[in-house]
Amino acid sequence: MKKFGIIALSFILLFSLAACSSSGKETSGGKDDKITLRVAWWGGQPRHDYTMKVIEMYEKAHPNIKIEAEFANFDDYWKKLAPMAAANQLPDIIQMDTAYLSQYGEKGQLEDLTKYTEDGTIDVSSIDENTISGGKIGDNLYGFNLGSNVLSVITNDDMLTDSGVELNDEAWTWDQFVQMATDVQKSTDKYGTNGMNPADVFFPYYLRTQGERFYNEAGNGLAYKDDQLFVDYFNMQLDLVDAKAFPTPDVQAQVKGLEDDFIVKGNAAMTWNWSNQYLGFAQLTDSPLSLNLPPEQADNTALFLKPSMYFSVPKSSEHKEEAAKFIDFFVNDVEANKLIKGDRGVPVSSKVMEAIKPELTEEETKIFEYVEMASQNASKADPPDPLGSAEVMKALKDVSEQILFKKITPDAGAKTFRTKAEEILARNK
Numbered sequence: 001m002k003k004f005g006i007i008a009l010s011f012i013l014l015f016s017l018a019a020c021s022s023s024g025k026e027t028s029g030g031k032d033d034k035i036t037l038r039v040a041w042w043g044g045q046p047r048h049d050y051t052m053k054v055i056e057m058y059e060k061a062h063p064n065i066k067i068e069a070e071f072a073n074f075d076d077y078w079k080k081l082a083p084m085a086a087a088n089q090l091p092d093i094i095q096m097d098t099a100y101l102s103q104y105g106e107k108g109q110l111e112d113l114t115k116y117t118e119d120g121t122i123d124v125s126s127i128d129e130n131t132i133s134g135g136k137i138g139d140n141l142y143g144f145n146l147g148s149n150v151l152s153v154i155t156n157d158d159m160l161t162d163s164g165v166e167l168n169d170e171a172w173t174w175d176q177f178v179q180m181a182t183d184v185q186k187s188t189d190k191y192g193t194n195g196m197n198p199a200d201v202f203f204p205y206y207l208r209t210q211g212e213r214f215y216n217e218a219g220n221g222l223a224y225k226d227d228q229l230f231v232d233y234f235n236m237q238l239d240l241v242d243a244k245a246f247p248t249p250d251v252q253a254q255v256k257g258l259e260d261d262f263i264v265k266g267n268a269a270m271t272w273n274w275s276n277q278y279l280g281f282a283q284l285t286d287s288p289l290s291l292n293l294p295p296e297q298a299d300n301t302a303l304f305l306k307p308s309m310y311f312s313v314p315k316s317s318e319h320k321e322e323a324a325k326f327i328d329f330f331v332n333d334v335e336a337n338k339l340i341k342g343d344r345g346v347p348v349s350s351k352v353m354e355a356i357k358p359e360l361t362e363e364e365t366k367i368f369e370y371v372e373m374a375s376q377n378a379s380k381a382d383p384p385d386p387l388g389s390a391e392v393m394k395a396l397k398d399v400s401e402q403i404l405f406k407k408i409t410p411d412a413g414a415k416t417f418r419t420k421a422e423e424i425l426a427r428n429k
Contacts, residue, residue, distance in 0.1 A: 033064060035322055038091035040070040042077035043343075044258035044280050050339045057336055058329055065322065073257045085109055090314035092323045096143045097309055099200060101135070102219075102387045104312065105142035111313040112140040116324035123332050126351035134307040137384055143310025144327050147345020149274040150303055150374040151205055153193075153292045154281055159269035163187035169292035174209070177295045178236060178245075184269040185245040191268035192245035194261065195252035196237070199400045200393040202272060204382070205294065206233045208302035219386025220428040222421055227414035234403045234410040241404055249401040258284060275370050276308050276345045282363040291370040301379040305371070308345030342367040388424040395420040 041051060048071050055067045070091055072080060078100065084090050085104065096104070104110050116122045117132070122144065124132060135143030153169070160167060163184045172180075181192025196202040204214035206229070213223035224230075240246030247262065255261055258280040262268035266287070273281070278291050297303045311330065313323040329336060334355045337347055341364045347353045353368075360368065399417045402408045408416070 034066060035064055035319055036066045036068060037093060037319055037322060037326060038068045038070060039093040039326070040072075040077070040081070040091040041095035042072055042074045043095075044073075044284075046258075046280050046283050047343055050343065053339050054330065054336045057333075057339075058326060061329075062325075065326075067326075075256065085314075088316045090316055092313065092317040092319050093326060094312045094314060095146075095309055096312040098134075098307060099385050099389055099393060101143050101310065101312075101384050102137060103390050104314075105137045105140065106387045109314055109316070110142040111315050111317070111320050112142065113144055113313065113324065113327075114139075114141045116321070116327075117141065121321060121324045122328040126349045127331070128348075128350075131307075131348045134381065134384075135310050143307070143312045144331065145307040145310055145345075145348050146331065147276060147308040147342070147347055148305045148371060148375075149276050149308040149345045150305060150371050150378065151201070151294055152273060152275045152278065152370060152374075153294050154263060154271050154273055154278055155290050155292055156263055156266070156269050156285075157288045157290055159184060159188060159190070159266075159287070163269065165269075167292060169294075170298065172295050174206075174236060174295050178239060181240055181245040181270065182243045185243055188269070190266070191247055191262055192240065192243075193270040194255075194263065194268050194272060195247045195249070196272050197252050197255075198393065199396045200389075203230075203233055203396065205302060208304075208379075209296040209300055211300040213382060215382065215386055215389075215425070217383070218428070219383070220425050222418065222425070227411075227418060230414035230417065231410040234400070234413060237404060238406075238410070249404050263289070274306070274308065274345075275367055275374075276343055278367050278370075279341070279343050279363055291366055293374060297374075298377060301377055303374050303378045304381040305375055305378055306381055346371045386425065387428055391424045392421045395424070 039055065041047070052069060055069060059065055059067060081090070081094070090109070113122065117124045131145050131148065132141065134145050135141055155167065164187065165180050165183050167180065184190065184192040207214055207224055210229055212229060215221075216223040237246060241248060258264060258277065261271055261281065263271040264281060264284045271281070272294070275291060278289065282289050293303070311327045313320050313327075317323055330340070331347070332349055332352060334352055337352045337356050338359045340347075341356060341360060346368055347356070357368070396417060399408075399413045403410055403413045
């Protein structure tokens with residue numbers, strides 16, 4: 001198993017130091033002027049490795065461009081980005097998550113990329129409009145979609161077999177999921193599943209399996225009305241914690257990246273994750289892994305194609321057009337995507353997707369096939385998370401931990417969370 005190495009740590013340090021410097025200040029003017037672009041992303045070691053190779057390809061093709069890479073794990077990434085935003089020193093290209101798109105976009109910190117798609121700087125001729133629209137807030141394109149993902153349950157097939165557990169992913173129920181996780185624990189003394197963290201991904205999915213949604217369409221309140229759904233979801237998790245089939249929040253908090261995940265270390269038979277993360281797990285794990293549809297996805301078409309992540313350009317960047325050109329290269333260059341493959345989701349360009357299929361490994365092909373299969377019974381994605389979503393998610397995380405540490409009951413947690421969430425979202429009215 002690989003861990004962050006010296007190189008990765010160097011980039012984490014660089015991320016911190018970059019916040020103290022201005023963006024590409026040696027630049028501008030004619031085509032021969034040297035321009036420095038800062039590009040920031042989160043992810044594990046495999047993503048870091050191939051992204052650096054793509055950057056090297058771009059610099060070779062554009063000798064006047066120098067790219068400074070800024071890299072961190074997901075949690076550290078957002079902690080470091082916030083003070084950069086406050087200081088008006090955001091990197092020129094920011095890997096953006098749906099949960100933060102509204103926070104940065106509606107505060108006027110992101111450039112509307114529409115003009116770059118309209119003038120061809122970012123070629124969208126082979127990209128479906130619905131795929132692009134996932135990065136829109138209103139009429140403004142604040143994030144360019146880098147790939148499509150579907151929620152999945154990744155399994156260690158050897159552990160399931162050794163536990164005598166069989167999984168029919170087209171028809172399994174939540175009760176069967178709990179039973180399987182418990183059976184694995186009894187058989188192996190390992191966790192049946194990871195902690196279904198973060199809660200903002202998995203509780204909304206549970207709601208979708210019940211025909212409900214998390215946020216209302218206006219983004220100014222919760223959509224689900226019956227708190228029994230909240231209670232049922234967390235009672236299920238408490239049952240798994242009591243059975244030692246599910247890690248407690250303090251154990252879960254020790255996972256900082258793919259390298260630390262329970263399934264990578266052989267400490268769990270199942271892990272809930274987005275489909276693009278399968279490749280990273282497969283590269284870090286010796287055991288055979290499979291991608292499976294989550295429980296109860298069929299009846300209410302609970303699955304949806306999610307923009308895996310976006311590239312955004314801050315308004316503060318001095319090189320917005322050059323940043324847009326790099327985005328175009330990242331999503332449309334076939335040779336670059338032979339390196340990227342499915343890690344940031346199935347490519348959004350149909351031309352790129354067809355061109356790289358012969359280049360895919362067996363594990364990468366599994367991702368493409370899984371997304372194609374899941375999309376056949378997927379429903380429309382929810383709108384981008386509303387303003388205040390990050391605060392709502394923190395409230396959900398805090399309440400979730402109190403419940404799982406048994407400081408409060410799920411009933412009390414449901415009421416506390418609803419009160420806090422409605423108060424936060426009411427500011428959007």
